[in-house]
Amino acid sequence: MNSWNEGYFTDSTYTYGYYRELSPNFMRWCLLVNGIAAPEITAESCHCELGFGQGLSANIHAAATPGKFFGTDFNPAHAAQAKEMATASGADAHFFEDSFDEFAKRDDLPQFDSIGFHGVWTWISAENRRHMLEVARQHLKSGGMVYNSYNCLPGWAPAAPLRELLTLYDKNFHGNGNTKERVQAAIKFIQEMIDAEPAYLQIAPSFKPVFENIKKNNPDYIAHEYLNLDWDLMYFSDVAELSQEAKLDFATQAVPIDGAAFHLSQKAQDFLNKISNPIVREQLADYFTRRQFRKDLYVRGIRRLPPPEVIDKILSTRYVLLIPAAEVSMNVNTEQGNLKLAEAAYRPFVEYLAEDNHRPKDLLEYAERNNVSTRNVIEMVRVLTFVDRVMPCQSKAAVNLVKKNCDRLNAHLCERAKFNESISFLASPLTGCGFNVNRVAQLFLAQYKGGVKTADRLADEALKILTQGGQQILFNGKPLENPEDNIKHLRTLAERFLTRDLPIYKALLIA
Numbered sequence: 024m025n026s027w028n029e030g031y032f033t034d035s036t037y038t039y040g041y042y043r044e045l046s047p048n049f050m051r052w053c054l055l056v057n058g059i060a061a062p063e064i065t066a067e068s069c070h071c072e073l074g075f076g077q078g079l080s081a082n083i084h085a086a087a088t089p090g091k092f093f094g095t096d097f098n099p100a101h102a103a104q105a106k107e108m109a110t111a112s113g114a115d116a117h118f119f120e121d122s123f124d125e126f127a128k129r130d131d132l133p134q135f136d137s138i139g140f141h142g143v144w145t146w147i148s149a150e151n152r153r154h155m156l157e158v159a160r161q162h163l164k165s166g167g168m169v170y171n172s173y174n175c176l177p178g179w180a181p182a183a184p185l186r187e188l189l190t191l192y193d194k195n196f197h198g199n200g201n202t203k204e205r206v207q208a209a210i211k212f213i214q215e216m217i218d219a220e221p222a223y224l225q226i227a228p229s230f231k232p233v234f235e236n237i238k239k240n241n242p243d244y245i246a247h248e249y250l251n252l253d254w255d256l257m258y259f260s261d262v263a264e265l266s267q268e269a270k271l272d273f274a275t276q277a278v279p280i281d282g283a284a285f286h287l288s289q290k291a292q293d294f295l296n297k298i299s300n301p302i303v304r305e306q307l308a309d310y311f312t313r314r315q316f317r318k319d320l321y322v323r324g325i326r327r328l329p330p331p332e333v334i335d336k337i338l339s340t341r342y343v344l345l346i347p348a349a350e351v352s353m354n355v356n357t358e359q360g361n362l363k364l365a366e367a368a369y370r371p372f373v374e375y376l377a378e379d380n381h382r383p384k385d386l387l388e389y390a391e392r393n394n395v396s397t398r399n400v401i402e403m404v405r406v407l408t409f410v411d412r413v414m415p416c417q418s419k420a421a422v423n424l425v426k427k428n429c430d431r432l433n434a435h436l437c438e439r440a441k442f443n444e445s446i447s448f449l450a451s452p453l454t455g456c457g458f459n460v461n462r463v464a465q466l467f468l469a470q471y472k473g474g475v476k477t478a479d480r481l482a483d484e485a486l487k488i489l490t491q492g493g494q495q496i497l498f499n500g501k502p503l504e505n506p507e508d509n510i511k512h513l514r515t516l517a518e519r520f521l522t523r524d525l526p527i528y529k530a531l532l533i534a
């Protein structure tokens with residue numbers, strides 16, 4: 024146990040997650056489509072991430088967003104990792120190893136347009152939550168935006184005793200040593216307890232499914248998630264009230280759709296619509312959706328935009344389709360169950376977005392060409408962005424500003440992929456966000472950029488790299504033992520890379 028970590032789990036480092044909600048561009052777009060004014064993103068903008076973990080999101084956004092980027096994480100291994108990526112990209116990034124308290128007290132910080140913290144709030148003490156809010160109170164511009172995500176009540180209530188069991192076991196029977204062994208021992212213990220059928224399971228039917236889900240995660244993630252000294256579940260309304268200390272008004276969830284219309288039955292919407300207080304209404308919606316994790320956007324001084332201005336701004340943005348049109352499913356999961364999108368409206372729209380090798384597209388052009396109302400096109404683009412099939416693009420001027428930083432960061436990440444499979448995202452200068460590119464695709468991409476253009480040669484080169492390090496190639500999660508199977512599998516992947524993935528990487532300006 025170290026003294027600087029204030030009870031936060033630091034025996035192993037965190038996973039390399041990427042979260043688009045931390046992107047200033049994405050935050051801005053979610054606010055915009057929900058009718059709320061957000062800061063313009065320019066070369067003069069300043070952004071910040073608190074508790075950036077390994078710093079993958081922070082670095083992708085620092086490289087792919089115009090302006091300066093700041094951030095802190097008190098774990099020195101995390102800060103070192105984040106700084107190494109920033110050096111590689113050459114972005115105007117300033118990453119620190121300060122605690123939130125130390126960071127709030129710095130006198131060398133600018134005023135931020137956005138501050139993001141993902142997966143931090145629940146896992147720290149009340150005092151540290153106040154320090155985070157103090158950063159916002161002192162260093163967020165008027166009109167600036169804040170993203171905060173956390174485990175919430177009442178959704179977590181039935182399964183919360185699970186976390187208690189994990190820490191109870193860890194504290195009393197294990198408590199130190201190898202993270203993987205600690206986590207595995209606690210999981211085994213809880214499994215034995217479940218097998219002995221405690222009566223509690225009868226009043227908490229979500230206990231077992233939540234446990235099954237937890238088990239699937241990697242031990243480092245489980246340790247950071249559940250073995251901290253602090254794990255404070257809060258109601259949305261309490262977070263909103265606390266956020267007022269930093270003059271932060273709840274704006275919307277960090278999703279580009281109208282969550283209530285999408286996730287709730289008409290009966291639920293009718294009930295909620297009778298509640299005029301927006302905080303109470305939002306809190307009650309959590310009871311209807313059984314939500315366990317909230318992703319919220321706050322603004323320091325909310326200003327609602329006139330609807331014509333919202334429409335104008337949405338229509339003057341370009342959009343890019345992230346997967347082949349034929350792969351866009353018309354089924355979307357919502358809290359009400361499966362929602363079927365109207366094929367007759369959505370299919371031609373995604374086909375339009377796929378035209379010219381996924382060139383970023385203009386919504387007005389589509390609306391005029393197909394005689395569709397702009398209202399309907401906007402609705403489709405919101406839903407398709409929600410399901411991560413479409414992303415809004417930055418202006419051409421912004422793309423030019425960030426392209427070189429993204430190229431350098433992506434080259435660094437692809438080089439790293441030779442030795443390590445932990446990072447499966449690259450930075451897109453087009454969207455200002457990360458894009459999922461798995462390790463083998465990163466190896467192909469580096470080779471392709473170096474002039475290797477055929478599937479056979481891409482597969483041969485990748486095989487050389489992977490086998491040099493004595494690494495096994497997996498197919499459906501199982502290692503391929505036979506060298507012929509290895510090369511055959513890699514050739515199939517290389518064909519897919521050239522025909523399916525590459526046009527999309529090119530559109531996203533990753534390739």
Ligand SMILES: C[S@@+](CC[C@H](N)C(=O)[O-])C[C@H]1O[C@@H](n2cnc3c(N)ncnc32)[C@H](O)[C@@H]1O
Pocket residue numbers: 029031037038039040041073074075076077095096097098101121122123124140141142143146147151247248
């Ligand atoms: C659960 S991790 C989330 C990391 C990252 N945001 C992500 O989602 O991938 C929380 C992070 O907050 C950092 N952290 C916790 N308490 C902190 C404090 N008081 N000051 C600075 N960083 C802190 C931890 O080191 C850890 O990297």
